[in-house]
Amino acid sequence: xxxxxxxxxxxxxxxxxxxxxxxxxxxxxxxxxxxxxxxxxxxxxxxxxxxxxxxxxxxxxxxxxxxxxxxxxxxxxxxxxxxxxxxxxxxxxxxxxxxxxxxxxxxxxxxxxxxxxxxxxxxxxxxxxxxxxxxxxxxxxxxxxxxxxxxxxxxxxxxxxxxxxxxxxxxxxxxxxxxxxxxxxxxxxxxxxxxxxxxxxxxxxxxxxxxxxxxxxxxxxxxxxxxxxxxxxxxxxxxxxxxxxxxxxxxxxxxxxxxxxxxxxxxxxxx
Amino acid sequence: xxxxxxxxxxxxxxxxxxxxxxxxxxxxxxxxxxxxxxxxxxxxxxxxxxxxxxxxxxxxxxxxxxxxxxxxxxxxxxxxxxxxxxxxxxxxxxxxxxxxxxxxxxxxxxxxxxxxxxxxxxxxxxxxxxxxxxxxxxxxxxxxxxxxxxxxxxxxxxxxxxxxxxxxxxxxxxxxxxxxxxxxxxxxxxxxxxxxxxxxxxxxxxxxxxxxxxxxxxxxxxxxxxxxxxxxxxxxxxxxxxxxxxxxxxxxxxxxxxxxxxxxxxxxxxx
Numbered sequence: 001x002x003x004x005x006x007x008x009x010x011x012x013x014x015x016x017x018x019x020x021x022x023x024x025x026x027x028x029x030x031x032x033x034x035x036x037x038x039x040x041x042x043x044x045x046x047x048x049x050x051x052x053x054x055x056x057x058x059x060x061x062x063x064x065x066x067x068x069x070x071x072x073x074x075x076x077x078x079x080x081x082x083x084x085x086x087x088x089x090x091x092x093x094x095x096x097x098x099x100x101x102x103x104x105x106x107x108x109x110x111x112x113x114x115x116x117x118x119x120x121x122x123x124x125x126x127x128x129x130x131x132x133x134x135x136x137x138x139x140x141x142x143x144x145x146x147x148x149x150x151x152x153x154x155x156x157x158x159x160x161x162x163x164x165x166x167x168x169x170x171x172x173x174x175x176x177x178x179x180x181x182x183x184x185x186x187x188x189x190x191x192x193x194x195x196x197x198x199x200x201x202x203x204x205x206x207x208x209x210x211x212x213x214x215x216x217x218x219x220x221x222x223x224x225x226x227x228x229x230x231x232x233x234x235x236x237x238x239x240x241x242x243x244x245x246x247x248x249x250x251x252x253x254x255x256x257x258x259x260x261x262x263x264x265x266x267x268x269x270x271x
Numbered sequence: 272x273x274x275x276x277x278x279x280x281x282x283x284x285x286x287x288x289x290x291x292x293x294x295x296x297x298x299x300x301x302x303x304x305x306x307x308x309x310x311x312x313x314x315x316x317x318x319x320x321x322x323x324x325x326x327x328x329x330x331x332x333x334x335x336x337x338x339x340x341x342x343x344x345x346x347x348x349x350x351x352x353x354x355x356x357x358x359x360x361x362x363x364x365x366x367x368x369x370x371x372x373x374x375x376x377x378x379x380x381x382x383x384x385x386x387x388x389x390x391x392x393x394x395x396x397x398x399x400x401x402x403x404x405x406x407x408x409x410x411x412x413x414x415x416x417x418x419x420x421x422x423x424x425x426x427x428x429x430x431x432x433x434x435x436x437x438x439x440x441x442x443x444x445x446x447x448x449x450x451x452x453x454x455x456x457x458x459x460x461x462x463x464x465x466x467x468x469x470x471x472x473x474x475x476x477x478x479x480x481x482x483x484x485x486x487x488x489x490x491x492x493x494x495x496x497x498x499x500x501x502x503x504x505x506x507x508x509x510x511x512x513x514x515x516x517x518x519x520x521x522x523x524x525x526x527x528x529x530x531x532x533x534x535x536x537x538x539x540x541x542x
Binding site: 058059061063065066080081085086088090099102104106110111114115116117118119120169171208217218220222224225237238239240241242243245247251259262264266268 | 329330332334336337351352356357359361370373375377381382385386387388389390391440442479488489491493495496508509510511512513514516518522530533535537539
């Protein structure tokens, strides 16, 4: 707490002209040779919000064209419509002149004091102190740097699935995520962490023993509430794995049990 | 069967230059003064596929800026990346010089013979012959033309909910949809009907007695399989209704029980 965290620094944008921003990508967010998609989404969201008079990215759709590597990222944000309640922007991220990710982001204000008229029943997930801390490939030479950027805790069932010992073949992962304690803990703006949180988990197909590279083709997420500070509970699941494609739906709840983010992506299962 | 249906004619596009298309909107797809969003999505998908070497729109994200009315629609499709497996395009629809809907659509080929590696358990929904045919506001003066464009059948539970007689307050609707028999039945291409099908239902909040105008802010849908001809089973549900916003997730299965489409939208609940 207090001062910028590594996430805050890594997602800082610099104005470079009307609607133009740059960010210097932090190699700590690499998974292999490619930057984590959630990290790029967080930077693109910052650019959209810098251009919008509304404070929250409520609905954001990203198409991933090419992976990003180390170095400077160029982000262009173009306002499509400014409304009283909603402002919609197109945002494109490029490196070395090639477009990598395109997004359309609708910004609005989410009332932090809103009480839901309806919320679906809360899933039955063990508490954080019943979960195992995730330390991927610990003891191995090739620990990906990214695994240190987000603290992850898995339920006992999820833990078994990720170790290939699941009793049944179910592509579902559950547990808790929070900004990395070793990187400085809570981020300046808990809403800025949400795009990273929905895309920081191992691919849900890992629950079936497939740890291969799973490039995201498209990811849409909706912010549904302003999160309370603290760990977020997550539930990730797939409905269909077929023909080299899988969907991954990730829901996040804050410590008060409020659904704060809903995400769904379509990805390729690596070969 | 045989010959073009009204849907096929209504979604026909005419080339008007490189990447440019026009369509003459059919007033039969109006809901009040605004064209149904699924109808516009079907036209924009046709433009994307006309520009792509891949035959299926596998992942499509739409942001709705302004409602469309009667008359000519101008559609511009711009290819962002052509890949061996996926082509991604941006598509914009305009009327009278104003952008109405923007989309990013990734096209690929879905293998019609693919057998899923995994599919989530099939929901328990009554068969079509146990369902009630939906005839909205029949007997009233103001039957919206759109209600005749898609045949809808509701389960007994859904029927009760839509009549305000649900035993519990659950925003979930289930049943079957198919191209309108009175409009000529099955469409030329069953995949072309999917964007209409995911957005043809009453808003899921209607299950709670709210039949008000519910403008969609964003809708993303993924095509997961080539549908068999015939009615599609649907399940629509909301996770959260809060602060004037609601999500609506719609899944569609074909007669063989294969999940063919997954859709989620974020919408405003009308005041």
